[in-house]
Amino acid sequence: MALPLQNLLHLSVCLVILTSVANAQNCSNCFVHSRASYYPNSHEKGTDHGACGFGTFGATVNGGDVSATSGLYRNGIGCGACYQVRCTNSKYCSNNGVTIVITDQGSGDKTDFILSEHAFSKMAQTADAAATLKSLGVVDIEYRRVSCSYPGKNIKFKIDESSNYPSYLAFAIYYQQGQKDITAVQLCETQSFTCKLLQRSHGAVWTKTSPPSGPLSIRMLFSNGDEAEDTWVVPVNAIPQDWKPGSIYDSGVQVN
Template sequence: MARTLQFLLLLSATLLLAQTVYAEAATCSDCFIHSRAAYYPSSDENGTDTGRCGYGSFGATLNGGDVSAVSDLYRDGVGCGACYQVRCTNNNYCSDNGVTVVITDHGSSHNTDFILSRRAFGRMAQTTDAAASLLALGVVDIEYRRVSCTYPNKNITIKIDESSDYPYYLGFVIWYQQGRRDITAVQLCEAQNLACKLLDRSNGAVWTTNSPPSGPLSLRMLFSDEDGDETWVVPVNNIPNDWKAGQTHDTGVQVNS
């Protein structure tokens, strides 16, 4: 009887410990997750200018070219603009810090979560020679975690899509998304009477409307974190009344967390 009681107590303690570890792992936003990474087969060191996030040529050089495509982390475009610390796990080649990349595209290869630019893939290494060895491997084991995006001296900026047609259709992509929260909704408001309409996420980080409000336009962006907290951010600067396709507009705000 005593041994049975001891066994039950030990089993109960083991289950409680396992539940605690699982709960901590499930809620640990700073914990590393194990996966695999490849790199773009192009000889270009930077990312692609045709990424699914809609950044165009800007997406190839964003963050100095340390960018990546992702599979599940793309999240139907919500993951565009998010930053991740990615480090490979081979002690012979890989540095402790790895590289911080920005998500600009959607894709997977060889059961990977990340397809890095060649530049970013090599920057996981300790030395130039180690980088060459990593590139020769092509696919490596990694661990990653979400981190805050930081763009010194840069405000959140919008780029009017080239297909926009004043005043009938407006589309734009959001550049320099900061912090570690997602932009989950965008409203466009008439600056004078604040009549607002919710925009559609048409492609990655591209937001569109077939009937933009008239007059100078005020933007509102909803930032959401993994705990479900949401904050509307209203830029300082408005979009001018006579906006044109291809223009960029500095919102005048930074959102750091």
């Protein structure tokens, strides 16, 4: 039996709404609406005491366009992820906004991001507009996940100063690239090819008590939540046998 025209129209509207909601939920490239504030400091850039464990690297990576975040921190998995963030007031804000790197954890007044002052200002069209945005303190924004890109840079491993050769190894991963998260890390002996999963200590810092002797290979699992697309990245270069706290070692690899 044919439905009345009024019922058909109602059904069509419902289908359009449901389709739109489904598309929004499945759209990895869509913008999400939120709010952002900033934390001022003497250099207008990041902090060298962030929860991600990046140290001084976290203050200057990406030219200082960095941010603390609340929910996107995800117990440290979000450390090193990149987002395009743009404020939504067309009178002051640019269309492109700013691309930031997550280096810290923090929350403000219903905000997802606490940007460095440097990054907060870059959302504006002009220097005068930037001053206006900073006077507001908190602004409406929209954001989306984007690929991290560091031209000419390989992924690097910074041996944390808390490490104690040869009994305890801790390191942070610098220059995380692409649009996937590093969700697991293996430490492998280069002679026997025996690998063990490491524990995430905090943020982007991974640790191992009684690490193997000899040169070590650190392998990273890049994931976007779809197991079929998970990828283990195997560095070209090994960490030398006599690794030292505070040293930075080049993996020899880049990730698109």
